[in-house]
Amino acid sequence: MLSVSAELLSCHFRLRRKGFDLRVAEAIPLEGVTAVFGPSGSGKTTLLRCIAGLDVPEEGGVRLGDQDWVRDGKTLVKPQHRRVGLVFQDGRLFQHLSVEGNLDYADRRSRKDGNGISVGDVVEATGITPLLKRPVEGLSGGETRRVALARAIVSRPRLLLLDEPLSGLDRAARRELLPYLRDLPERFGIPALFVSHDIEEVTALADRVLVLQGGNVTAHGPIGDVLNMLDLAPLTDGARQGSVVEAVVRSHDPGLGVTQVDLKGQALHLPLNESLAENSVVRLFVDARDVSIALTRPTGLSIRNILPVRITALSPEAGGVEIDLSVLPGTGTLKSRITRAALRDLDLVVGQEVFALIKSVSLAGQNN
Numbered sequence: 001m002l003s004v005s006a007e008l009l010s011c012h013f014r015l016r017r018k019g020f021d022l023r024v025a026e027a028i029p030l031e032g033v034t035a036v037f038g039p040s041g042s043g044k045t046t047l048l049r050c051i052a053g054l055d056v057p058e059e060g061g062v063r064l065g066d067q068d069w070v071r072d073g074k075t076l077v078k079p080q081h082r083r084v085g086l087v088f089q090d091g092r093l094f095q096h097l098s099v100e101g102n103l104d105y106a107d108r109r110s111r112k113d114g115n116g117i118s119v120g121d122v123v124e125a126t127g128i129t130p131l132l133k134r135p136v137e138g139l140s141g142g143e144t145r146r147v148a149l150a151r152a153i154v155s156r157p158r159l160l161l162l163d164e165p166l167s168g169l170d171r172a173a174r175r176e177l178l179p180y181l182r183d184l185p186e187r188f189g190i191p192a193l194f195v196s197h198d199i200e201e202v203t204a205l206a207d208r209v210l211v212l213q214g215g216n217v218t219a220h221g222p223i224g225d226v227l228n229m230l231d232l233a234p235l236t237d238g239a240r241q242g243s244v245v246e247a248v249v250r251s252h253d254p255g256l257g258v259t260q261v262d263l264k265g266q267a268l269h270l271p272l273n274e275s276l277a278e279n280s281v282v283r284l285f286v287d288a289r290d291v292s293i294a295l296t297r298p299t300g301l302s303i304r305n306i307l308p309v310r311i312t313a314l315s316p317e318a319g320g321v322e323i324d325l326s327v328l329p330g331t332g333t334l335k336s337r338i339t340r341a342a343l344r345d346l347d348l349v350v351g352q353e354v355f356a357l358i359k360s361v362s363l364a365g366q367n368n
């Protein structure tokens, strides 16, 4: 839960390029992780660059707390004095220095800023102790990102800006890096903004989401609210439509190979994952195509996740029908995508109580 006292990053500006117009009027609470999410070309990187000071908007300003960085299109605080830790897709480490040399460089420049961060703690937290003496050249993609992240934290920033931190990595490297991205901002108390066009990544990492489409902010708020309200199809090239739900871990059953979680009073079963602590809250992504509808509670099915739900909306779409469901008796919501033929056969109407059959539930980020 984010506190009301978080410092605000106020972005009220306009930046025009040939064929592109970025207009932002948002105050972003700097606590936890905020995803800047949207399709390619929507302006995500440009927004980050305006915050970092690498691009300067021609109208309006950028302000952190009570400090104006840009006012009326004029830079008042230079990029190097903003204390933002920027991590680009390619890491951008100093190639002529070792891993340790890269960290030393950042440490020396920021030591006067204090804030209790020690290089040793960062090295340990990013798991790069075995890499310290290595030249930067020859590190794997995942290692490079961890070193870049460590260097950014050692620079003792007030804010981390991460541009597509997982892109270009293979599945194994993404899985390995993701927990670091999730845990490090909280561990070192540094809020982070990260750019992504991957819905799974956003679900796994973010507390808040700011959605950009065509240079305009179309949604901004806590992740659950925004992603459940959004039509994800145009943002994910039609690839993903679904819902994000939070559930509480109840128990693990290695014999049956399942972990049971509680979703608003209803039991759900995930593939066994004993690394999830009991009573911890986990975020799940349920793909709408994995949710079918039955009029009565079915028996003799291999699907174990069957929830009583009420239909709250039916929306015909190009490829089928999207159904919004409210989980009974709680307040959770799910989305289902079925064919028009199925809708006709089942004769579904808004308000009807039915059963949702969930084929698979993934822990956010585990499918990357």
Ligand SMILES: Nc1ncnc2c1ncn2[C@@H]1O[C@H](COP(=O)(O)OP(=O)(O)OP(=O)(O)O)[C@@H](O)[C@H]1O
Pocket (backbone or CB within 6 Å): 017, 018, 019, 020, 038, 039, 040, 041, 042, 043, 044, 045, 046, 047, 197
């Ligand atoms: N240096 C530049 N000069 C001119 N136009 C640019 C420049 N950099 C980006 N653009 C344009 O600005 C728009 C926004 O680009 P931006 O990189 O911010 O989008 P994005 O959402 O980060 O995209 P992606 O997900 O593909 O990285 C695009 O139309 C892009 O072509």
